[in-house]
Amino acid sequence: xxxxxxxxxxxxxxxxxxxSHGAVTLHRNRGRLGPRGGFISAxxxxxxxxxxxxxxxxxxxxxxxxxxxxFRTYARGxxxxxxxxxxxxxxxxxxxxxxxxxxxxxxxxxxGDQAPVxxxxxxxxxxxxxxxxxxxxxxxxxxxGVVPRRKWGALAPRQALKAIEPEKIAxxxxxxxxxxxxxxxxxxxxxQRFHMFERGWNDIAxxxxxxxxxxxxxxxxxxxxxxxxxxxxxxxxxCVLGNFNRGAESITPRARASLLRMLAYLxxxxxxxxxxxxxxCDFNSTDCPGDTLYGSLALLRSQVxxxxxxxxxxxxxxxxx
Ligand SMILES: [Zn+2]
Numbered sequence: 001x002x003x004x005x006x007x008x009x010x011x012x013x014x015x016x017x018x019x020s021h022g023a024v025t026l027h028r029n030r031g032r033l034g035p036r037g038g039f040i041s042a043x044x045x046x047x048x049x050x051x052x053x054x055x056x057x058x059x060x061x062x063x064x065x066x067x068x069x070x071f072r073t074y075a076r077g078x079x080x081x082x083x084x085x086x087x088x089x090x091x092x093x094x095x096x097x098x099x100x101x102x103x104x105x106x107x108x109x110x111x112g113d114q115a116p117v118x119x120x121x122x123x124x125x126x127x128x129x130x131x132x133x134x135x136x137x138x139x140x141x142x143x144x145g146v147v148p149r150r151k152w153g154a155l156a157p158r159q160a161l162k163a164i165e166p167e168k169i170a171x172x173x174x175x176x177x178x179x180x181x182x183x184x185x186x187x188x189x190x191x192q193r194f195h196m197f198e199r200g201w202n203d204i205a206x207x208x209x210x211x212x213x214x215x216x217x218x219x220x221x222x223x224x225x226x227x228x229x230x231x232x233x234x235x236x237x238x239c240v241l242g243n244f245n246r247g248a249e250s251i252t253p254r255a256r257a258s259l260l261r262m263l264a265y266l267x268x269x270x271x272x273x274x275x276x277x278x279x280x281c282d283f284n285s286t287d288c289p290g291d292t293l294y295g296s297l298a299l300l301r302s303q304v305x306x307x308x309x310x311x312x313x314x315x316x317x318x319x320x321x
Contacts, residue, residue, distance in 0.1 A: 040105040049076060050125030051098045051282070055087045057121045064111030069121065074101035129231060129283055133167030133276040139268035139308045144261045146208070147217045152185035154192060154218075157203040161224040166270045169263060169277045170229045171297065172206065172239040173289040179212040179242035179249050187241065188217045201227040206237040208262055214254030216262060229283040236266055237280075244290025251293055260300055264307040274301040274308070 059067040070084040075097045084105070085094055102123065108116050177187055192204040199205075205227040206219040219237075220226055228237030240259055242249045251259075263277055279297055280288035 039107075041103055043074065043101050043103045044123070045101050046099075046125050049098050049100055049127070051127055053094055053099075053102060053123065053125045055094075055104075055121070055123055060117045062111065062114035062116065065114055065116040066107075066109040067116045068107040068109075069104065070107075071102060071104045071123075073097075073099040074103075076100050129233075133234060134273035135167070135271050136267065136273040136308070137312065138271040139312050140314075141265045141268045141307070141311050144216055144258065144265055147185070147188075147215060149218050152188045152217055154189070154204070155196065157220075158196065159202055161202055161220065163223055164225050164232075164234050166222060166236045166266065167234045167272055167276065169236045169238065169266060169272060170280050170283060171259070171263075171277065171289050171293065172228060172237060172280045173244045173293055174209075174239055174241045175243045175245070175288065175290075177241065179252070179255075182211050182213075182241050184211065184215070185217070187211070195227065199227075203227070206239040208236075208238045210238065210240045210255050210258045210262070212241060212252045212255050214252070214258040216258050222266070229280045235283075236270075238262060238266075240289065240293060242290075244293035245287050246291060248290070251296070256296075260303055260307070263300060264304045267304055268308050268311065274304040277301050277304065 053071070053073070055069065055071060057067075057069055061067050068086065070086050071094075072081040072084050074081050076099060081103065087094065102125070104121070104123070106121075110116065174191065177190070181187070188204070188209055191209065195201045195205050196203065204219045207222055207226055207228075208219055209217045211217070219239075222236060226232050226235065226237045228239070229235060238259065240251060240255055242251060242255070244251055263274075266272065267274060267277065277297065277300070279294040280286055281294060
């Protein structure tokens, strides 16, 4: 659930009052919110760290008038704010780095004797794990070719796993083994043994693993709970074999192409928005999936959208294709 900023954290500024009743409400000042002008809030401190925030407001905007609401965030421990971000009433939650403070400004523009009225402004913050995944229409795409568990010699899970309803995807790297150590199915067997016998998990952690040659291996069945980014739950985990931190290794074009295909296929299959594709480090304190792979997620998300758009409305995947 999204949680509101604390009432105590809110202050008066610019002749406007802010109060909190599960949300922040911007009252009109003495019955009137100025016909024009800009208002800037104090820097508001959230009661806990957040990496997503959502803003809602209600405004009456006569023709020729405008209301502009903008926010900026402060990363934990930083005195430098982000750039101002323009928000609209129906916007989905905005992503930021891990922050503890937020500031907003409102600009009202009138026209003749007509003036806009901003009646309510609500700010809520959340972390990726507390927010439901963002949904998108389901799009049927052909499943990428996958090496099934029996083909790579998987051990059976220790015990029955909980069923999940996937709504987010987390991208990982293996760190160890490195891409240069990859030896096909035996590498995947080694990872499974490590997870089961060294880590004590029920099975290999991820739902899919991708080798530097582009081969995709089935990990845990998609509908079963993973062990890749606590609190796992509704997240699918895809691991690209290699270490993509600080230039140690580069993702190969074949591995990247397989990752893109698998991301698009899973997003379409489960109706997951491309904005709910994350790196492991969005959920936990880790450098996984490495700074270079993490840095390429924005482009991958937009490429997923292009693929889904291209396949939307087409017939489901035909037999044997
Ligand atoms: Zn990871």
